[in-house]
């Protein structure tokens with residue numbers, strides 16, 4: 393597998409933009425209401441640079457170490473999203489490199505992030521991951537516990553260095569995009585419910601859902617961030633770095 397050239401990535405980006413625009417039209421939403429996150433995991437920094445030439449500003453990485461390597465030094469207009477599960481001993485690194493972490497699912501992680509961000513004098517956006525597809529292999533809060541988990545945060549000591557921005561999920565990944573509609577709709581209803589509470593949830597307006605295979609359904613169900621890798625960068629070469 394070889395990395396895409398500028399012209400190849402431009403063509404892929406244009407094709408993707410048509411998909412996104414069509415889904416926005418279909419659901420009566422503005423294109424600006426959906427942020428595209430370029431998932432550059434397993435692709436080299438050269439491919440990130442090409443994406444930047446095409447106007448990419450938001451990148452997603454699954455693994456903290458890879459995020460650190462590619463995004464520690466970056467232009468201030470470039471935003472780094474950590475989208476994969478983060479082990480407790482990597483939370484500090486993740487907090488320091490990321491503008492937003494999408495995969496938080498425990499109070500311990502919240503506490504540790506608050507501590508690290510307070511020390512660093514930084515405010516970090518976080519999203520809570522819900523295992524809405526209910527798959528054993530996926531991490532995140534289980535559907536039945538997600539709401540009570542969030543409500544419990546209201547009784548927790550304040551975390552002035554964290555901004556609770558919303559929810560993230562990974563769809564069903566069955567190959568049939570429609571299969572994810574129900575879990576995306578669940579995520580939106582929970583996010584809306586929390587946002588309506590205000591208080592610590594006053595900024596809870598983001599829904600990170602939809603990938604290469606199911607982004608149209610996610611946009612129709614209210615995604616404000618879609619995380620797209622394969623459609624932009626091509627297939628990933630897991631063999632090389634895994």
Ligand SMILES: *Cc1c(COP(=O)(O)O)cnc(C)c1O
Nearest residue numbers: 431454475603604619620621622
């Ligand atoms: C890899 C990954 C993506 C991107 O998936 P594609 O199918 O390549 O678009 C999105 N979200 C998460 C959490 C991922 O790990």
